[in-house]
Amino acid sequence: MASSNDLDIVNVTKRFGSHAAVEDVSFSVAPGEFFSILGPSGCGKTTLMRMIAGFEHPTSGDIRIRDRSMIGVPANRRPVNMVFQSLALFPMMSVGENVAYGMTCRGVGRAEADERAARMLERVGLNGFGHRQVTALSGGQRQRVAIARCLVLEPTLVLLDEPLGALDLKLREHMKIELKQLQGTFNTTFAYITHDQSEALVMSDRIAVMNGGRFEQIGSPRDLYHNPGTPFVASFVGETNRWRGAVSGAADRGLSVRLSSGVLAQGRGDAKTGDALCFVRPEAIALAAEAGALQILPNRFEGRVSAVLFDGANSSLLINAAGFDEPIRAVLPQAGPLAGITVGAPIHVGWTADAMKVFAA
Amino acid sequence: MTSARRLTLFLMMAPAILWLGLLIVLPHVEILILSFSERVAPRVYQFGFGNYLEFFTEPLYWRTFARTAIMSILVTAITLLLAFPIALYIARVARGRVKAMLLLLCLLPFWVSELVRTLGWMMLLRETGLISYLLRATGLATQPVELLYNDGAVILGLVYGGLLFMIVPLANALESLDPSVVEAGYDLGGSRATVLRRIVIPHAMPGIVAGSIIVFMLTVGNFATPVLLGGKNGLWFTEQIYAQFITRFNWPQGAAFGMLLLLLSSAIVWAGLRLTGQGLGTTLRQA
Amino acid sequence: MNRPSLLWKAYIAAFYIFLFAPLVVVAVFAFNASPFPSPPWRGFTLEWFTGTGAVFPKPGVLRDPIWLTSIGNSLKVAVPVALLAVIIGTINAWVLERAQFPGKTLLAMMMLWPLVIPGVVLGISILAFFSRLANGLEDWLQMDLDLMRPGLGLVVLGQLSFILTISTLIIAARLRKFDRSLEEAAFDLGASRGRVLRTITLPFLRPALVGAGLVALLMSFENFNTTLMLVGSDAPLPITMYGQMREGATPAINAVSLLVMLAVGAIASLFALTSKSQA
Numbered sequence: 001m002a003s004s005n006d007l008d009i010v011n012v013t014k015r016f017g018s019h020a021a022v023e024d025v026s027f028s029v030a031p032g033e034f035f036s037i038l039g040p041s042g043c044g045k046t047t048l049m050r051m052i053a054g055f056e057h058p059t060s061g062d063i064r065i066r067d068r069s070m071i072g073v074p075a076n077r078r079p080v081n082m083v084f085q086s087l088a089l090f091p092m093m094s095v096g097e098n099v100a101y102g103m104t105c106r107g108v109g110r111a112e113a114d115e116r117a118a119r120m121l122e123r124v125g126l127n128g129f130g131h132r133q134v135t136a137l138s139g140g141q142r143q144r145v146a147i148a149r150c151l152v153l154e155p156t157l158v159l160l161d162e163p164l165g166a167l168d169l170k171l172r173e174h175m176k177i178e179l180k181q182l183q184g185t186f187n188t189t190f191a192y193i194t195h196d197q198s199e200a201l202v203m204s205d206r207i208a209v210m211n212g213g214r215f216e217q218i219g220s221p222r223d224l225y226h227n228p229g230t231p232f233v234a235s236f237v238g239e240t241n242r243w244r245g246a247v248s249g250a251a252d253r254g255l256s257v258r259l260s261s262g263v264l265a266q267g268r269g270d271a272k273t274g275d276a277l278c279f280v281r282p283e284a285i286a287l288a289a290e291a292g293a294l295q296i297l298p299n300r301f302e303g304r305v306s307a308v309l310f311d312g313a314n315s316s317l318l319i320n321a322a323g324f325d326e327p328i329r330a331v332l333p334q335a336g337p338l339a340g341i342t343v344g345a346p347i348h349v350g351w352t353a354d355a356m357k358v359f360a361a
Numbered sequence: 362m363t364s365a366r367r368l369t370l371f372l373m374m375a376p377a378i379l380w381l382g383l384l385i386v387l388p389h390v391e392i393l394i395l396s397f398s399e400r401v402a403p404r405v406y407q408f409g410f411g412n413y414l415e416f417f418t419e420p421l422y423w424r425t426f427a428r429t430a431i432m433s434i435l436v437t438a439i440t441l442l443l444a445f446p447i448a449l450y451i452a453r454v455a456r457g458r459v460k461a462m463l464l465l466l467c468l469l470p471f472w473v474s475e476l477v478r479t480l481g482w483m484m485l486l487r488e489t490g491l492i493s494y495l496l497r498a499t500g501l502a503t504q505p506v507e508l509l510y511n512d513g514a515v516i517l518g519l520v521y522g523g524l525l526f527m528i529v530p531l532a533n534a535l536e537s538l539d540p541s542v543v544e545a546g547y548d549l550g551g552s553r554a555t556v557l558r559r560i561v562i563p564h565a566m567p568g569i570v571a572g573s574i575i576v577f578m579l580t581v582g583n584f585a586t587p588v589l590l591g592g593k594n595g596l597w598f599t600e601q602i603y604a605q606f607i608t609r610f611n612w613p614q615g616a617a618f619g620m621l622l623l624l625l626s627s628a629i630v631w632a633g634l635r636l637t638g639q640g641l642g643t644t645l646r647q648a
Numbered sequence: 649m650n651r652p653s654l655l656w657k658a659y660i661a662a663f664y665i666f667l668f669a670p671l672v673v674v675a676v677f678a679f680n681a682s683p684f685p686s687p688p689w690r691g692f693t694l695e696w697f698t699g700t701g702a703v704f705p706k707p708g709v710l711r712d713p714i715w716l717t718s719i720g721n722s723l724k725v726a727v728p729v730a731l732l733a734v735i736i737g738t739i740n741a742w743v744l745e746r747a748q749f750p751g752k753t754l755l756a757m758m759m760l761w762p763l764v765i766p767g768v769v770l771g772i773s774i775l776a777f778f779s780r781l782a783n784g785l786e787d788w789l790q791m792d793l794d795l796m797r798p799g800l801g802l803v804v805l806g807q808l809s810f811i812l813t814i815s816t817l818i819i820a821a822r823l824r825k826f827d828r829s830l831e832e833a834a835f836d837l838g839a840s841r842g843r844v845l846r847t848i849t850l851p852f853l854r855p856a857l858v859g860a861g862l863v864a865l866l867m868s869f870e871n872f873n874t875t876l877m878l879v880g881s882d883a884p885l886p887i888t889m890y891g892q893m894r895e896g897a898t899p900a901i902n903a904v905s906l907l908v909m910l911a912v913g914a915i916a917s918l919f920a921l922t923s924k925s926q927a
Contacts, residue, residue: 619772
């Protein structure tokens with residue numbers, strides 16, 4: 001079974017005693033792809049990554065890189081390099097020595113290793129930093145050294161274990177873009193793990209959402225966002241409203257759901273009967289001062305503003321409406337007629353049946 | 362894989378096991394056995410409590426033992442009293458370079474051999490020494506004054522030797538006291554004495570225990586200071602052990618004395634830890 | 649409490665005078681041109697360092713075979729003790745910090761134990777045990793085992809028995825601060841286990857290795873209690889000093905003390921420098 005993928009994970013399971021950290025996970029990463037594994041802490045993503053790097057050994061299943069099984073291959077013989085969460089730059093060496101380290105391990109001569117390290121540093125925008133001490137670098141520069149140290153070895157696959165975790169917010173936003181660009185320039189396959197959905201959405205070609213040791217869904221960022229396959233994906237990826245209800249029957253183009261206090265709403269989903277969870281994105285909720293403006297929407301409700309959460313372009317309203325167990329959260333466009341709305345004002349909300357995802361609870 | 366790992370672990374543990382087994386555990390088993398053997402004829406030994414009985418029936422032995430224990434407790438108490446103001450000053454008053462200097466100056470004499478320090482005290486205290494000379498030179502004394510070879514000289518030398526081991530753990534413990542806690546003590550109406558008694562000393566307790574235990578152990582086990590500064594009047598228990606082992610070549614008797622000294626030192630350490638609820642590991646780390 | 653009283657300051661000053669008085673006296677009288685190490689002051693001389701015995705009845709330290717052999721004996725003990733303390737201490741630190749096995753807490757407690765045993769007791773127990781061992785082995789092998797009899801070899805073992813605890817603690821404390829991902833990163837970049845040890849772990853531990861070595865060197869050089877019980881005919885420096893102090897000595901003993909102070913000062917400042925770079 002030849003594969004043209006850079007990485008194939010085949011039914012991998014890892015148990016620590018009776019606890020399964022990773023359970024029957026399979027996926028493939030194509031050459032040049034930016035693949036992310038997104039999940040909350042403790043979901044098994046770090047264990048999975050450490051198995052690919054060679055620091056842990058799967059209990060069962062196979063890990064194949066360029067169609068070669070990695071079972072029994074130690075970490076220092078795998079064509080895979082890792083950017084650690086702590087970056088793990090060697091404090092006893094200069095920047096140049098850090099980048100040249102892997103090459104000298106492979107028997108590349110000192111002079112050539114130094115020269116290739118210098119060229120690599122130039123490519124990541126650290127020209128002339130070779131003699132600096134790693135402790136003298138800024139957070140972003142350290143990040144680039146850690147990546148350069150891997151890329152210079154021209155690995156089949158670069159693993160990144162939440163490398164942006166330690167950075168402050170501004171720099172993290174900046175590094176997201178920079179990482180994506182670096183990956184594009186070098187055209188190296190990246191496998192990135194994170195618990196930050198925004199990092200995964202911005203950078204990835206494909207994302208696997210992981211929870212409780214299993215994969216919930218694999219897909220493009222757009223796909224995951226708009227067509228979540230499970231309630232976990234719906235709530236973990238992006239902001240969302242979440243209400244409890246029960247499926248009451250099929251409506252003209254989907255499902256009819258009775259929310260906990262009796263209100264009926266129209267949605268889409270594969271739940272047929274019984275308890276259900278309903279998800280609606282805040283930006284999918286239309287707001288209007290008059291009921292008439294929302295006539296064409298199947299779901300229309302009236303409520304009062306309970307809080308205005310001003311956050312520039314991300315501003316939103318919390319709206320109390322009869323029949324909902326949680327307040328409705330809706331994006332408040334700062335350019336629209338409702339921009340100046342205050343707490344207590346009456347308001348009408350509505351959404352399409354397509355916007356509401358219904359899952360069996 | 363696992364058997365290779367087990368072999369590695371075994372090889373790495375071998376030095377520790379050899380060290381603790383050959384240099385600590387077996388030698389102590391040896392003196393324990395030795396202490397229970399009595400000489401019945403030349404080169405013929407049998408099991409018995411004779412060496413311990415000898416200790417209790419010969420007044421010189423048990424008096425020296427009791428004297429060593431009591432004087433060691435006294436030395437520990439004096440060292441604590443002398444060291445506390447110094448440690449408090451270093452930890453809470455001195456700042457920056459002065460603080461580093463004071464601590465370094467404290468450390469310096471103690472890196473120098475115990476014998477050199479004792480030599481210094483001998484040159485100061487003896488009949489032909491500096492203090493006696495100065496007293497005569499200033500007319501305060503007409504005769505040479507012998508300050509050496511008495512209990513005072515022994516206590517002085519032992520306190521001097523113990524000071525560092527008290528100051529360092531005390532200063533470490535006092536260092537960790539949050540200044541705002543002390544300020545809150547004053548703010549709530551506490552006097553200097555109350556704040557010291559109710560806040561500072563309880564906080565320094567781990568350091569006080571650690572320092573006291575170490576000073577006591579060093580004092581009880583000291584040999585050179587009581588012998589050189591006390592002379593014939595030194596009467597320290599370690600001297601008895603030395604005499605039995607080296608001078609009289611009565612090893613079983615010396616082994617019994619060694620066991621008794623070990624027992625005394627362990628008992629006091631254990632009691633100190635028990636009374637204050639501290640652990641041995643954390644206490645040793647304090648120092 | 650931030651403004652110390654005058655009394656407190658006076659006490660501090662008196663304390664430091666008390667602390668240094670004996671050392672200053674020892675140092676100053678090393679230069680006294682008198683056959684006895686006591687006042688009055690009879691003028692400055694270097695005879696007690698370099699004298700040949702022409703001016704005073706005894707030669708200076710640097711020309712007296714008694715002192716020179718003692719210093720040599722001390723070094724013969726201190727250098728192997730320091731080397732072994734660092735090597736075995738490193739292995740012990742690895743066992744304490746990295747290995748997982750049942751009974752590890754017990755082993756860790758056992759390693760602290762030597763610190764609460766009086767040095768004299770350590771000395772006699774090792775003396776007695778090795779004598780029995782030597783007697784047994786000599787009967788069996790029909791050969792002399794001088795290494796197990798009182799002498800410098802036994803002194804090395806006796807000093808190691810407690811210095812190993814110190815060196816293990818110093819090195820283990822440093823190893824505990826080590827970020828394991830550095831080793832993993834090096835391994836991930838293709839280094840072999842040996843190379844990881846050589847290029848990452850040992851360079852990180854180096855300040856602690858140097859520090860532990862220097863501390864071991866000092867403790868060995870100055871040890872008296874344990875050494876006294878195990879020494880044979882070759883006396884290390886503290887034993888010779890002890891003998892001279894009991895019998896009454898010439899100012900040569902002050903001179904040798906001053907040399908010891910200078911050497912100790914040099915080693916202590918080296919240690920201070922390495923621990924500063926460790927922080």
